[in-house]
Amino acid sequence: MAWAAAQGAEIGAVGGLPGGLTAGLSTGSSGARGLFLASRRERAAYVGHALARLLPGDAPLRRWRIALCLRADSALYRDVGGAGRVAFDFIGLDVSAEDRKIRLDAFRPHVLIAPSHVLADLASRSDAPPDWALRRLFYGAEPMGEGERAWIEQRLGARPD
Structure with a gap:
């Protein structure tokens, strides 16, 4: 089951x-x-740990927009959107690169989490950092070299961690 x-x-x-x-x-x-x-309790703990890692110490004083680009959605991720002053948008990897960029431009995330290839694609589509007020950028599921990190930071305005 x-x-x-x-x-x-x-x-x-x-x-x-x-x-x-x-x-x-x-x-x-x-x-x-x-x-x-x-469980619900484990999801609540996950949300707390995730937000503590993703956001700076003064986070409760502001509204935050967090976008996550991964293969599949989960209640673990959706619960983040119900945590205080946090808006959350999940964008599946099945979404086309063009539609992903449109959704991110509309959502204007402060925090973006995505695999390396998604960040590289977004970086290749911009000559200057996007007008998102992007503060934190995280990558996972794939490795990223130092040269690629520097290039993505230059293009997106935040260094991938």
Whole structure:
């Protein structure tokens, strides 16, 4: 039942299970995709840890927009959007590069999290940093060299961490 819920989440279903559990599949960046289960309490802890890492200490005093570009959405990610003064936008990797740029331009994130190839694509589409007030930039699921990090920082206005 958990595996079916996780696979459903891959195609846009909630991925919910009885008792408030959420099922999902890991990104598989280590070579093997795994199943995870998270309770409401675990999701709340995840949100707290994630926001503490993503945002500066004065974050509760401002509104923040966080955009996440990954393969599949999850309640773990959506819960971030319900955390205080945080707006959240998930953009799946199945969205075309052009549509992704349009959505990011409309959302204007302060924080962007995406795989290296997505950040490189966004950087290649701009000659100057976007008008997003981008403060933090994170990459994952793929490696990134120092030269690529410097180039992306120049193009997007924030250094990928």
